[in-house]
Amino acid sequence: MENAYTKSVFEKLSASNAHETEFLQAVEAFLEAIEVVIDEDDTYQQHAILERMVEPERIITFQVPWVDDNNQIQINKGYRVQFNSANGPYKGGLRFHPTVTQSVLKFLAFEQIFKNSLTNLPIGGGKGGSDFDPKGRSDNEIMRFCHSFMLELTKYVGSDYDVPSGDIGVGQRELSYLYGTYKKLQGPHLGVFTGKPTNLYGSFGRTEATGYGLIYFLNEMLAVTNESLVGKKVIISGSGNVAYYAAKKVQELGGIVISMSDSNATVYNLAGIDLDAIKALKIDHSDRIVNYQIKDEVTKIEEKSVWDIDLEADIALPCATQNEINEDQAKRLIKNGVKFVAEGANMPTHSNGIKVFKEAAIYYAPGKASNAGGVAVSALEMSQNAQRLQWTTEDVDRQLQGIMKQIFVQCQQACEDYKLGFDYAAGADIASFKKVAKQMIQLGIY
Numbered sequence: 001m002e003n004a005y006t007k008s009v010f011e012k013l014s015a016s017n018a019h020e021t022e023f024l025q026a027v028e029a030f031l032e033a034i035e036v037v038i039d040e041d042d043t044y045q046q047h048a049i050l051e052r053m054v055e056p057e058r059i060i061t062f063q064v065p066w067v068d069d070n071n072q073i074q075i076n077k078g079y080r081v082q083f084n085s086a087n088g089p090y091k092g093g094l095r096f097h098p099t100v101t102q103s104v105l106k107f108l109a110f111e112q113i114f115k116n117s118l119t120n121l122p123i124g125g126g127k128g129g130s131d132f133d134p135k136g137r138s139d140n141e142i143m144r145f146c147h148s149f150m151l152e153l154t155k156y157v158g159s160d161y162d163v164p165s166g167d168i169g170v171g172q173r174e175l176s177y178l179y180g181t182y183k184k185l186q187g188p189h190l191g192v193f194t195g196k197p198t199n200l201y202g203s204f205g206r207t208e209a210t211g212y213g214l215i216y217f218l219n220e221m222l223a224v225t226n227e228s229l230v231g232k233k234v235i236i237s238g239s240g241n242v243a244y245y246a247a248k249k250v251q252e253l254g255g256i257v258i259s260m261s262d263s264n265a266t267v268y269n270l271a272g273i274d275l276d277a278i279k280a281l282k283i284d285h286s287d288r289i290v291n292y293q294i295k296d297e298v299t300k301i302e303e304k305s306v307w308d309i310d311l312e313a314d315i316a317l318p319c320a321t322q323n324e325i326n327e328d329q330a331k332r333l334i335k336n337g338v339k340f341v342a343e344g345a346n347m348p349t350h351s352n353g354i355k356v357f358k359e360a361a362i363y364y365a366p367g368k369a370s371n372a373g374g375v376a377v378s379a380l381e382m383s384q385n386a387q388r389l390q391w392t393t394e395d396v397d398r399q400l401q402g403i404m405k406q407i408f409v410q411c412q413q414a415c416e417d418y419k420l421g422f423d424y425a426a427g428a429d430i431a432s433f434k435k436v437a438k439q440m441i442q443l444g445i446y
């Protein structure tokens with residue numbers, strides 16, 4: 001960092017949040033990207049915009065006690081980070097995973113501020129969750145956990161105030177239990193959660209939206225070089241919601257999905273893997289990739305990360321979790337011919353890995369732009385719930401395509417304005433920073 005203002009904000013933040021490594025990583029990358037804007041205009045410093053932007057408006061932490069199937073009392077930590085509401089009600093998912101900490105949720109909520117702004121829909125930045133591990137838990141245990149979590153969180157959310165949705169470990173089943181508890185306590189305010197099943201008035205197309213949106217964004221990048229997905233070999237990490245629907249759309253548009261993974265193993269085949277088998281294993285049941293049924297001699301399963309396997313490919317789509325690609329793994333991708341990386345997960349590439357992509361001058365789409373389709377359709381779900389209407393899948397998908405295109409255009413425009421080539425990561429940060437900063441200035445200091 002070179003600008004005195006950004007540098008001093010980051011130094012103070014690092015001193016007061018020394019152990020929050022993921023959060024500091026996200027803020028550092030963001031501040032580096034927007035320095036060109038800070039350099040040209042001291043209004044931001046006069047209004048202390050950066051100091052206010054890096055401090056959450058509110059963090060709620062609470063105890064989640066529940067009883068397991070063996071009648072043992074279990075205690076987990078619950079959180080909601082309400083980071084910034086300049087652009088509207090706090091909006092962002094809930095994550096249930098043993099790796100959840102305040103630092104992880106702060107980085108996710110911070111990124112969400114700018115992602116949500118890029119959608120051009122009125123939603124502020126938030127995120128929440130728990131260190132609860134749903135793996136191996138019975139349906140009744142999940143329901144009891146959700147009930148206890150929501151008894152507390154109910155006090156802090158509302159359809160015009162803070163609207164959670166899903167993320168890792170939280171899908172339609174969990175969202176239904178959470179909404180059921182909220183409804184019992186506060187009444188049937190449909191819009192307090194998004195990502196609900198469609199028969200509970202979730203939006204058609206929300207389940208698919210993050211993965212499909214990722215591919216719509218990727219298509220915009222491919223179009224810059226007059227290319228398309230047809231015949232392209234695509235590495236995908238993860239096999240959850242985002243990964244699976246991204247894979248489906250790649251296949252629909254003529255690409256070849258050569259790998260998918262989970263936290264234990266990777267399945268790969270240069271001629272393409274069987275997405276129906278992935279769906280049966282990982283979407284319909286909480287099974288493991290190691291149990292993928294191999295029906296030919298070329299499919300392989302290895303108990304390691306996909307980023308540690310040498311696979312010749314054109315495109316990489318990290319769709320599992322944060323910091324899954326380090327510097328060496330990024331170098332392996334470049335060596336194996338990858339020319340496009342688009343992030344389905346949030347911050348899946350470590351800063352050193354991003355540096356490798358930039359030096360290799362490949363096309364790189366940052367998660368806060370390329371995975372914004374999910375939250376965008378969540379915002380459409382809020383609109384539908386408020387209007388007491390339910391739009392068709394086709395209508396939602398058409399709007400999603402338009403939103404992803406607009407996000408790409410904003411990134412591209414900022415790159416043009418600041419002569420950044422195709423550094424879409426910087427473009428996304430600059431475009432969204434300017435919008436949120438303007439709103440904060442308009443709203444005054446309070």
Ligand SMILES: NC(=O)C1=CN([C@@H]2O[C@H](COP(=O)(O)OP(=O)(O)OC[C@H]3O[C@@H](n4cnc5c(N)ncnc54)[C@H](OP(=O)(O)O)[C@@H]3O)[C@@H](O)[C@H]2O)C=CC1
Pocket residue numbers: 166167168169170210238239240241242243261262263264319320321322324344345346371372374375
């Ligand atoms: N759902 C959404 O709408 C959105 C999600 N995202 C982001 O996308 C990513 C995936 O979320 P989502 O698909 O919803 O979550 P899911 O819970 O549906 O799937 C997560 C997938 O990632 C794998 N995974 C999790 N942790 C690790 C790890 N440490 N190493 C390797 N694999 C891992 C899981 O494997 P396993 O089965 O072994 O746990 C699983 O395959 C997250 O970063 C999330 O924040 C971003 C925007 C919207």
Ligand SMILES: O=C(O)CCC(=O)C(=O)O
Pocket residue numbers: 091092093094115163164165166167194195346371372374375376378
């Ligand atoms: O749909 C939402 O509200 C949240 C999506 C989300 O958590 C994300 O974009 O990372």
